[in-house]
Amino acid sequence: MKEAGVHAGLAVIIVGDDPASRVYVNNKKKMCADIGILSEEYALPAETTQEELLNLVRTLNDKKDIHGILVQLPLPKHIDEKTVLNTIVPEKDVDAFHPVNVGKIMIGDFDFLPCTPAGIMELIAESGIDLEGKNCVVVGRSNIVGKPMAMLLLHKNATVTICHSKTRNLKEICKTADVLVAAVGRAQMITDEYVKEGAVVIDVGMNRLENKKLVGDVDFDSVAPHTSAITPVPGGVGPMTIVTLMKNTVTAAKKANNM
Ligand code: GUN
Numbered sequence: 001m002k003e004a005g006v007h008a009g010l011a012v013i014i015v016g017d018d019p020a021s022r023v024y025v026n027n028k029k030k031m032c033a034d035i036g037i038l039s040e041e042y043a044l045p046a047e048t049t050q051e052e053l054l055n056l057v058r059t060l061n062d063k064k065d066i067h068g069i070l071v072q073l074p075l076p077k078h079i080d081e082k083t084v085l086n087t088i089v090p091e092k093d094v095d096a097f098h099p100v101n102v103g104k105i106m107i108g109d110f111d112f113l114p115c116t117p118a119g120i121m122e123l124i125a126e127s128g129i130d131l132e133g134k135n136c137v138v139v140g141r142s143n144i145v146g147k148p149m150a151m152l153l154l155h156k157n158a159t160v161t162i163c164h165s166k167t168r169n170l171k172e173i174c175k176t177a178d179v180l181v182a183a184v185g186r187a188q189m190i191t192d193e194y195v196k197e198g199a200v201v202i203d204v205g206m207n208r209l210e211n212k213k214l215v216g217d218v219d220f221d222s223v224a225p226h227t228s229a230i231t232p233v234p235g236g237v238g239p240m241t242i243v244t245l246m247k248n249t250v251t252a253a254k255k256a257n258n259m
Contacts, residue, residue: 001253002036008253009038010068010094010245011060015053015079016046020206021072028070031242037249040066050079054087061089067253068094070245073144091255094248097143105148108155111255112248114148119240120181120202121152127229129200131156135176139163139190139217140183145204149181170194182217192222201230204237 014025032039060069069092075081090100096112104110136158140146150160174194180201182190187207205217216233224230231237
């Protein structure tokens with residue numbers, strides 16, 4: 001791309017001072033720098049109005065050297081997330097949160113990969129795990145992880161179950177999983193009682209304990225001995241999310257330059 005004079009560019013917008021978001025944004029900028037993607041950070045105060053944020057997004061939509069726009073979530077309560085995400089042009093929506101891109105993922109014909117689920121699919125593929133016909137259980141139904149995760153597993157011909165806060169017999173359902181994906185947001189809630197012997201366990205959680213220790217949704221120490229493969233927190237899924245973001249930014253830059 002350099003030889004063709006194309007330099008991929010990513011704009012990252014962060015509103016307010018959520019400490020976890022700050023860490024995520026710094027990690028994203030760092031990987032951009034490591035691999036030669038231009039990154040621009042727009043750090044806005046928590047009092048920013050929705051209209052001000054929308055105006056920034058519209059400006060970036062038109063900016064030629066920016067190929068990807070990422071608005072770090074969550075946004076302050078007075079800003080409507082959906083309105084903001086829908087304002088990013090789908091061609092620059094490297095998080096794949098715009099309804100057009102979400103719809104494309106549903107159909108299986110997509111340009112941008114959903115970042116965390118696609119990172120997980122890469123971990124699974126690189127580990128030589130075949131998903132065809134496997135029982136995959138996804139705990140969590142968020143638009144960012146749970147729902148697109150289920151869709152990508154389905155595209156690989158897995159049998160997929162989505163569980164959530166109203167699911168009955170959660171333990172029993174999790175115990176049927178050949179591949180268990182925990183994306184709940186509750187520290188260490190998945191203990192060995194939820195896991196079948198030899199299962200693959202993917203931990204999407206990022207929770208801080210009172211003693212500041214960063215842990216996942218899986219109780220790693222009790223679960224790990226029973227698995228054939230498991231991802232740690234930190235260092236498992238998190239970095240893969242950013243890898244996918246980088247891929248999407250490169251894809252966007254190529255498309256914008258007819259490459
Ligand atoms: N907040 C938590 N995860 C994500 C993500 O993947 N993208 C954005 N933009 N915000 C997030």
